[in-house]
Amino acid sequence: MINKSLKQLAAMLASKDISSVELTQEYLNRIDRYNPEINAYIALDQEKTLAQATAADQMLAQGKASALTGIPIAQKDIFCAKGWQTTCGSKMLENFIAPYDAGVIERFNAVGSVNLGKTNMDEFAMGSSNETSYYGKVQNPWDRSRVPGGSSGGSAAAVAARLCAAATGTDTGGSIRQPASLCGLSGLKPTYGLASRYGMIAFASSLDQAGPMAKSCEDMALMMNVMTGFDERDSTSLNREKEDYARDLGKPLAGLRVGLPKEYFAEGLEAGVAKVIEAAIDEYRQLGAEIVDISLPNTMLSIPVYYVLAPAEASSNLSRYDGVRFGHRAAEYDDLMEMYCKSRAEGFGAEVKRRILIGTYVLSAGYYDAYYLKAQQIRRLIAQDFERAFEQCDIILGPTAPSTAFKAGEKADDPVAMYLQDIYTIAVNLAGLPGMSIPAGFAPADDGKELPVGLQIIGNYFDEARMLNAGHAYQQVTDWHTRMPEGVTS
């Protein structure tokens, strides 16, 4: 049951082999059993969850079901869900009960999907290991002493440990793809503007994008069909015709031009990861793809550019947490200024404060041109790298992350080392392109433990259907995506 695809689960629901309530209860039982250690979920509400499952069973009985009706989905705690505690991994929002639904949540509710619970994440999505969460770290199901990646670490661990049928994530610099890579699952960040940001707690607005995290590309296509679409309440939402992301899943890959950026295979990439990626590329060759060498010369600049733009936007977005209308307020203060300063000092964790300070500094009087403007100019150079590359190829392949999952605590004290985790993913956000990660095998860590490796597939704007086609074709000839970690299968 737990390894079945969304399509198989939908068929079982349609034929009444199982009800949504039974399926949901099965996952709730697994969560009861495994979550106390893995800590993938930080908010659960069985009553609400089962009420949705009951309503889904009625939709099924009335013949109103679609692909995800009655399917239990884990929601990243960055999405406001009405009546649910929504913390964004922060102490600041510990007492925040969302008074409305995010656009993405509305879409799942409209088709009768079941919200299983809210998943753990790095505080305000700032992190690559889930260690900045106020609600404790998440264990990587493949090796409990290692991190699941971040910031969507709870969603990644929930999918990997089969504690949900599928999950949502958000990706500002790699927060869907890097944890998908480290936990051995599939994750897709869509073209910027496809999924609504309404009710998705803002980190860096020009980069944040929601997407699916699931067991396979086929499952992600079904999730994309529900998650994406125009929302007038999000000023950067794109008004495009609705498309079926599963339409090209069965297409052959013969003639597909696959670009390999030399910068993604240079120094810094672990040898074990490189070996797995090379084997995956061979697989694509055998599927009939034509391999093309390309260059993305400004790749290294994506990290400095990102660490200007993202903190700048974050410092502005997070100024709303003032302890007045919602969120944490200090217990004692003498005046308004002290109330602001103490509430924010107590409510935010160390990494969030660092990024707010960096952002405040680069936006402060006299520095705008040297930092923010400069970063936006280089951002265009990075986007132009991809523009040129896509004249030579249809999709780009490479590693998602430079290494496999690292030990908890290993990089927690060195922000710059942590930031380098996202070297292959950040440029995609800066350019606004779609990117995804799919399981491509295992590489041994220094202690000999075999850990999942993710293959990154980058597509041109609005080319998600083609990327899912390329990923699905690979998943038809390999079985990496069906592997499950030991200790959670019973």
Next chain:
Amino acid sequence: MSLSTTDVKRIAHLARIAVSEAEAEQTLQKLSGILGLIEQMQAVDTTGIAPMSHSQDVTQRLRTDVVTESNQRELLQSIAPAVENGLYLVPKVIE
């Protein structure tokens, strides 16, 4: 460029985040590391390059000037730290 603890305290004040002397010292080290990383940008010649904020060159949409929100004061104030008679409470700011 290098920062001092005085700079850190000034930035923290602009960001409305209280920092102690010890925190300012620690923060200084971490921020300097990050700013060192950012400094790599300065080697790039960006003369004449238009800054990019959105990949799709979209323009701001306008909506009809009508009321779209309903009054949900009680619901919205139920999550506030301090309210009285339908008003948010803050320390006195006007003498």
